Amino acid sequence: MNKVVFIEKTGEGEYEFSCSPEEFFSLWHDYFDLGTDYDYFRSKVPSNDSFLQEAIKVGGGIRILKQDPWEMLITFIISQRKNIPAIIKAVETLSQLCGTPIKSSDGQILAYGFPSPEALSRLSLEDLTACSLGYRAKYIYQATRAVVSGEFSLEAGREMSDEQLKTHLLKVTGVGEKVANCVMLFGFYRIGAFPVDVWIDRVISNEYNGNFPLELYQGFAGVIQQYMFYYGRIKG
DNA sequence: AGGCAGGTTCTTA
């Protein structure tokens, strides 16, 4: 979206945003999903579920960010078989290569926005490979062309049911079950989507004996997934 | 030094 904000913790439960109050309320308040009552979701965790009880305590400030579908599609295609530092690096390389510079009022470049489909489409397959994307380069090359040509519409996804959207996203080569769920959750705010990656797999097998009660969280399982993911990684 | 990493596709039965 070609916007950047810097947030500083200034006290307990107190944060300072670098933007104006107008921008905070018109943009970031929604982006960080600050209008949603997460206490309601958390209240659905059974008191005898000690893992999730601890997780919602430790991960108290977690929010599902309302991110851009296109950015999520490409970012999560990149994420497969990569660790987090490598993902960040690849996304930053792409942004610096063909994203829009975001400047402060005095002209200083603060960050680069994620490249638009058109901007990415100007990169050749070789260009993409040079961004250390490995075998994902051709997935991204193909997805970019599908979107730019209109053959694949992310916008159309907004009107679809969760089930339709999942099927739609799975048509993109390089998008499987996990990536589709991530794009749904973070790019379309489908908080019922429940992405299962290796960390969630580990939590389910280690803490729930391979059987997680998903049915307790119908319609917002993605929020619960975030607590599981966050705390699961801390615990190792 | 090599296995492994926020998976997916392709191949084989």
Added chain:
DNA sequence: TAAGAACCTGCC
């Protein structure tokens, strides 16, 4: 339908 190999590359 299901299990197993191959896939790129950089990090730990």
